[in-house]
Amino acid sequence: MPPSSRPTPAPAGTARAGSARWSDLRLRVLSALVLGPLALLCAWAGGPAWTALLALCVLGLGWEWSRLCGAPALRPPAIGLPLVLLVSLGFAAFGHRPAALVALAAGCAIIGPAAWMRGTPRGLLLTAGIPYLGLAALSLLALREGPAEGAVGRGNLFFLLLVVWASDIGAYLVGRLVGGPRLAPAISPGKTWSGALGGLAAAMLVGLGAAALFDPQPGVPWRAMPVAGVLAALSQAGDLLESAIKRRAGVKDSSKLIPGHGGLFDRVDGVLAAAPAAALLGLILGQGVPLWR
Structure with missing residues (x-):
């Protein structure tokens, strides 16, 4: 009898795993599209x-x-x-x-x-x-x-958010592409020194661009780069702190409040660590002064 030409069906476990990954991806995308904006x-x-x-x-x-x-x-x-x-x-x-x-x-x-x-x-x-x-x-x-409310307050807040997000994305991409020595293997084995430095560089560049976008004054706001670097370093420290807390608690995610993304702490750990430094700088600079001036 000639062998059957019908394809061999995939194992049930493989099909279920693929379906679960697709469902998780849909949840992640849907949550991001709704909650992010x-x-x-x-x-x-x-x-x-x-x-x-x-x-x-x-x-x-x-x-x-x-x-x-x-x-x-x-x-x-x-x-x-x-x-x-x-x-x-x-x-x-x-x-x-x-x-x-x-x-x-x-x-x-x-x-x-x-x-x-x-x-x-x-x-x-x-x-x-x-x-x-x-x-x-x-x-x-x-x-x-606070003191720098209105357009300046909006610019300061978005400067912080963009810098932290750039640090996260830059660290992830550079770490995956370059690899190298681990940053803190006992706390977060996936993080590397190359990723940390890549995150700092990305944050400084994005910070410069954000400052130029939100600052109505002429000229290049070069001070935005060191300010962004400090905020990015703090955000990475906050990420490591959360990893240490979760490792001690024996969990992967802080919760499942955000479908497909884990918990709130998983998403804003860097912002939480960098925000006090940004607010302190704003307090020192005074009313109506952007963080990068």
């Missing part, structure tokens, strides 16, 4: 839209941080962390910045002992999340709505 629109508009987005983010980030620290759900430490962040942001949104800082300090004083008494596995790290996440949120609010 929405976040950028809120950042561009500022005002209540930006504040509302930050409020949602601090609730999600607070929940993810408490989860990574092993705090049981619906227990005081796990509930208290996002609530403290929300109260602090609310004070700042209504112009009471000293009260916002006091709220963060009070949260540390209350949640720290509560986590210790309840035996939370990583209680110290849980408490550290209050100033880390809280100061980042206050900084992002101040960059857009």
Whole structure:
């Protein structure tokens, strides 16, 4: 009997794996197409839209941080962390910045002992999340709505976002193409020194372009390059910090809040680390002065 000319069917496991990858890719693309423009629109508009987005983010980030620290759900430490962040942001949104800082300090004083008494596995790290996440949120609010509000505030915020994103993309592409020695193999084996340097270079170039785009003054804003380099270095440090926290918690993603992308912390770890430095620079420069001038 002649052999059959019909093709051999693919194993069921291979077909299921391919279908799962395609489904995950669709989720990633759909989430990016919906959430990305929405976040950028809120950042561009500022005002209540930006504040509302930050409020949602601090609730999600607070929940993810408490989860990574092993705090049981619906227990005081796990509930208290996002609530403290929300109260602090609310004070700042209504112009009471000293009260916002006091709220963060009070949260540390209350949640720290509560986590210790309840035996939370990583209680110290849980408490550290209050100033880390809280100061980042206050900084992002101040960059857009603080002394340099309006067009300058919008430019400062987008300068930060573009620099961090350029650092992430540049580090990924250069690291994949060049490879080389590992940056921190015990924390994140996939990161390389070539990727880190490529990310810094990409951030500095994009920072220069963003400054030229948002700055109405003539001339080349060369100071944007070192400022972008510092912010990019901090964002990469924030990425490593998140990797270390997740490795200690034994998880791949901070959560599954964003379909196909993992958690909020996975997407904004670099922004969280770089935002306080950008806000501090804006405070030093004064009202109406872009970060790159």
